[in-house]
Amino acid sequence: MKKLKTFGAALIGLFLLGSCELNELDNYDGPNATISGGIYDVDTGELLQQDIINGMQIEYVEHGFENPQIQRMIVKTDGTYRNNLMFAGTYTIQVVRGNFQPVEPEEIKVEGNTVKNFEVRPYIRIRDAVIERQDNKIVATFNLSQTVTNQVSRLGLFVHEEPNVGEPLNQLASVVNFNAVSNDVTRYSLEINLDANAAVLQSGKEYYFRVGALIDAPEAKYNYAPAVRIGI
Amino acid sequence: MRTRSIKYLYIVLLTGIFASCSNDYLDLDPTNKVPAEAVLSDPNGIRSYMANLYYELPIEDFVYFPRAGFNARGNTGSMSLSQYGLEAIHSEWPNWNQFNNQWWERGYKLNRDINLLEESVAKVEFSDAERAQLEGEIAFLRGYTYFALARRYGGVPLITENQEYTTDWESLRVPRNTEKQTWDFVLQQLDIAIEKLPEDRLSLDETKRRATKWAAAGLKVRAALHAASVAKYWDRAPLSGEAVSANLVGLPAAAASGYYQAVIETSESIMASGKFGLYRPEPGSPEEAAQNYQALFMDPNNALDEVLFMRGYGHAGGPLAHDYDGWNNPSQTGEGFPHTGRTNPVMELIDRYERYDNPGTEAPIVTTTDGQVHEGEFDPSLDYIRYASPEEIFQGKDARFFASIIHSGSLWKGTEIVIQGGVVRPDGSLLSAQGSVEHDGVTYYTYGGENANQYSGYDGTPNKTRTGFLMKKFLDEEARINTWLQSTTDFMDIRYAEVLLSYAEAVVESGQGNTAVATQALNDIRKRAGHTVDIPLTLENVLRERKVELAFENKEYWDLIRRREYHEIFNNYVKTALVPLLDLRGPEPAYIFVRKNVPGAQPNTFPERDYYRGIPGVNNNGLIQNPQH
Numbered sequence: 001m002k003k004l005k006t007f008g009a010a011l012i013g014l015f016l017l018g019s020c021e022l023n024e025l026d027n028y029d030g031p032n033a034t035i036s037g038g039i040y041d042v043d044t045g046e047l048l049q050q051d052i053i054n055g056m057q058i059e060y061v062e063h064g065f066e067n068p069q070i071q072r073m074i075v076k077t078d079g080t081y082r083n084n085l086m087f088a089g090t091y092t093i094q095v096v097r098g099n100f101q102p103v104e105p106e107e108i109k110v111e112g113n114t115v116k117n118f119e120v121r122p123y124i125r126i127r128d129a130v131i132e133r134q135d136n137k138i139v140a141t142f143n144l145s146q147t148v149t150n151q152v153s154r155l156g157l158f159v160h161e162e163p164n165v166g167e168p169l170n171q172l173a174s175v176v177n178f179n180a181v182s183n184d185v186t187r188y189s190l191e192i193n194l195d196a197n198a199a200v201l202q203s204g205k206e207y208y209f210r211v212g213a214l215i216d217a218p219e220a221k222y223n224y225a226p227a228v229r230i231g232i
Numbered sequence: 233m234r235t236r237s238i239k240y241l242y243i244v245l246l247t248g249i250f251a252s253c254s255n256d257y258l259d260l261d262p263t264n265k266v267p268a269e270a271v272l273s274d275p276n277g278i279r280s281y282m283a284n285l286y287y288e289l290p291i292e293d294f295v296y297f298p299r300a301g302f303n304a305r306g307n308t309g310s311m312s313l314s315q316y317g318l319e320a321i322h323s324e325w326p327n328w329n330q331f332n333n334q335w336w337e338r339g340y341k342l343n344r345d346i347n348l349l350e351e352s353v354a355k356v357e358f359s360d361a362e363r364a365q366l367e368g369e370i371a372f373l374r375g376y377t378y379f380a381l382a383r384r385y386g387g388v389p390l391i392t393e394n395q396e397y398t399t400d401w402e403s404l405r406v407p408r409n410t411e412k413q414t415w416d417f418v419l420q421q422l423d424i425a426i427e428k429l430p431e432d433r434l435s436l437d438e439t440k441r442r443a444t445k446w447a448a449a450g451l452k453v454r455a456a457l458h459a460a461s462v463a464k465y466w467d468r469a470p471l472s473g474e475a476v477s478a479n480l481v482g483l484p485a486a487a488a489s490g491y492y493q494a495v496i497e498t499s500e501s502i503m504a505s506g507k508f509g510l511y512r513p514e515p516g517s518p519e520e521a522a523q524n525y526q527a528l529f530m531d532p533n534n535a536l537d538e539v540l541f542m543r544g545y546g547h548a549g550g551p552l553a554h555d556y557d558g559w560n561n562p563s564q565t566g567e568g569f570p571h572t573g574r575t576n577p578v579m580e581l582i583d584r585y586e587r588y589d590n591p592g593t594e595a596p597i598v599t600t601t602d603g604q605v606h607e608g609e610f611d612p613s614l615d616y617i618r619y620a621s622p623e624e625i626f627q628g629k630d631a632r633f634f635a636s637i638i639h640s641g642s643l644w645k646g647t648e649i650v651i652q653g654g655v656v657r658p659d660g661s662l663l664s665a666q667g668s669v670e671h672d673g674v675t676y677y678t679y680g681g682e683n684a685n686q687y688s689g690y691d692g693t694p695n696k697t698r699t700g701f702l703m704k705k706f707l708d709e710e711a712r713i714n715t716w717l718q719s720t721t722d723f724m725d726i727r728y729a730e731v732l733l734s735y736a737e738a739v740v741e742s743g744q745g746n747t748a749v750a751t752q753a754l755n756d757i758r759k760r761a762g763h764t765v766d767i768p769l770t771l772e773n774v775l776r777e778r779k780v781e782l783a784f785e786n787k788e789y790w791d792l793i794r795r796r797e798y799h800e801i802f803n804n805y806v807k808t809a810l811v812p813l814l815d816l817r818g819p820e821p822a823y824i825f826v827r828k829n830v831p832g833a834q835p836n837t838f839p840e841r842d843y844y845r846g847i848p849g850v851n852n853n854g855l856i857q858n859p860q861h
Contacts, residue, residue, distance in 0.1 A: 054839055057860075067854060097472070168804055168837050199608040218470040219840075
């Protein structure tokens with residue numbers, strides 16, 4: 001009882017100590033808007049495949065603040081994104097460090113459920129990718145068409161149990177250092193031997209296979225074809 | 233009861249009213265602190281103040297852990313920097329790679345203490361010689377402090393004068409200098425130190441533990457090599473953003489040549505001084521080389537010729553001792569310390585140690601009769617090489633392997649260290665969980681012993697290695713460690729071998745300097761390790777030699793960072809272990825070895841932005857943040 005009274009007295013003291021405007025509550029409103037959309041190929045209109053780990057990012061800065069911080073979103077493997085905890089307002093927004101030619105920042109107004117799509121030109125398009133089993137091998141064949149004159153530094157076939165497979169997330173990969181400019185006509189191929197990798201690729205299980213190509217440009221990320229599910 | 237509670241309320245009310253918004257009421261001089269002027273107006277005061285600055289110096293030694301910070305003692309987990317690169321992994325936390333970002337604040341506190349000292353030294357009477365020494369020492373401490381800031385954050389605000397507190401915030405907000413200006417400032421401070429500091433001090437002890445001309449030169453070599461490498465290899469992991477556009481991080485490629493030149497000139501002056509040499513440079517045999525090399529780290533005081541700068545420890549049981557022995561002894565020789573076996577060397581390091589019969593090239597451990605390096609779980613259909621004893625597989629390796637690493641079958645403190653990951657039953661099935669196999673009337677236990685104190689590996693508990701190896705370097709084989717803070721082994725921060733290796737690297741990377749001298753420097757280090765065949769000066773040879781010679785000395789992590797190799801290695805990467813198994817399939821039990829991913833370790837990917845750490849508190853200090861932080 002005595003303890004309780006002492007505690008009560010201390011509480012009152014605290015309130016008094018708080019008389020220097022320390023008792024104002026944080027009564028700001030919570031996030032009240034959403035933003036969503038995708039990264040689209042400006043020429044084909046298709047969604048551009050991405051990585052989640054170490055992938056491209058969307059950077060946005062809210063207007064109306066002194067010394068504002070850059071905020072960042074990541075993008076899903078299929079090239080779409082969503083943030084349900086946005087504050088309505090005006091932002092400068094930019095897609096950066098991606099697998100596409102750099103684009104300029106834009107100003108957007110976010111309110112309610114805002115949809116914002118980005119149109120970009122991918123460094124490399126991986127066309128007509130076919131990934132299939134041939135005897136004891138998984139073989140990927142594909143065409144490349146690049147939109148810049150840089151060299152293609154690497155080609156890779158990546159495998160994982162998760163559909164988010166890619167260069168930063170794989171259990172097994174067949175990567176070649178290409179270091180040349182690709183052409184539109186050659187049918188490129190990569191393969192993975194199932195016998196040699198039986199410890200990783202267990203028979204009876206299904207895995208996702210995804211083909212990627214990396215351009216030689218600063219901070220560039222892999223371009224991909226969609227992942228393909230194959231049972232071993 | 234009631235009157236009492238009213239009395240309480242009354243007191244509290246009064247206190248509250250007095251305390252509310254009063255400004256000068258608490259403005260008293262503290263009586264439990266000595267004001268700065270009293271200490272810093274006296275030469276003896278300045279000397280004791282100096283001692284604390286050395287304590288705060290960012291030396292990455294036995295009490296530095298990336299997760300806990302500098303001067304970290306107690307239950308740190310002993311997650312040392314060697315576990316963050318390709319040297320080792322932690323027995324309990326194989327997936328941790330966390331960095332504590334406290335150095336920004338502590339660095340600038342230290343910087344402020346240095347500035348205060350400089351301000352005071354100018355006002356106190358000293359002889360000219362004493363004054364020059366103090367000025368040199370201040371430049372050394374400042375150079376060391378900014379070196380630690382620069383390699384973590386890139387360009388930082390250069391604050392060389394004490395800031396007076398004021399409510400004019402803007403005047404206290406000093407913007408960042410460029411990374412180039414910051415490195416140039418570090419080198420310039422070390423040049424002042426080299427010019428003003430004495431070559432020797434009153435005693436040998438003091439000479440090696442307090443800044444000298446040669447300590448400053450050694451640090452300059454290290455700093456210039458870092459800057460040169462960042463300039464040369466920036467393009468391997470370029471970053472973008474405001475900090476890059478303003479050159480706050482990043483160095484132009486054209487700057488590399490000048491920094492390499494600084495490495496070369498400074499190393500040459502150290503080599504020409506005649507004051508330094510390798511400890512016992514010409515051993516008679518690899519065995520002798522291993523003994524010498526082990527002794528060098530067990531007690532550097534026996535090898536002071538090799539030391540440019542070291543940090544001393546003492547007073548077992550007190551705050552100036554450390555716990556490296558306790559944390560890292562094999563479980564079998566734990567002697568009562570509550571934690572053992574934490575630093576577990578990985579195959580990425582073991583493979584780099586050469587064999588004497590094939591000098592000049594790394595010697596990966598081959599476990600199968602086809603001579604190929606096989607990785608993966610135990611496969612009964614593979615033809616593993618069978619060894620009668622568990623240490624045979626390592627025969628012929630570089631002496632430094634045996635002096636730096638405890639392996640299965642090592643003799644340590646008179647005990648044979650048992651590291652075994654399982655038993656292959658006569659039918660070819662593997663027992664890797666706790667248990668035993670009866671065969672021909674003998675009982676074989678999974679981990680090589682019936683009780684946990686009879687073996688040192690693989691049972692999955694934090695006190696046992698999970699890679700098949702334990703760290704030996706620095707551990708005192710004579711010591712008995714049964715409680716905290718019993719280790720007093722000194723730490724060589726800068727030793728002659730590092731200078732030689734940095735020289736060799738700068739020569740081979742830049743094409744400047746003297747190739748013959750650099751080749752000899754490289755081979756002198758190898759000769760000390762029992763090698764008899766000279767190898768040519770190539771980048772590959774220099775980097776391998778550096779990795780092997782400086783293993784566990786907290787240098788390799790920074791080598792991977794400055795050369796921008798870290799992100800290429802740690803890209804979905806799992807480190808590798810060596811699992812010794814007792815194979816009962818043949819007429820006699822034999823040891824076979826399986827190379828596989830470290831059990832429990834998950835793939836590790838390094839984000840390139842972490843080549844620079846984020847700057848804390850940019851909202852308040854108004855600094856431009858590092859890319860993507």
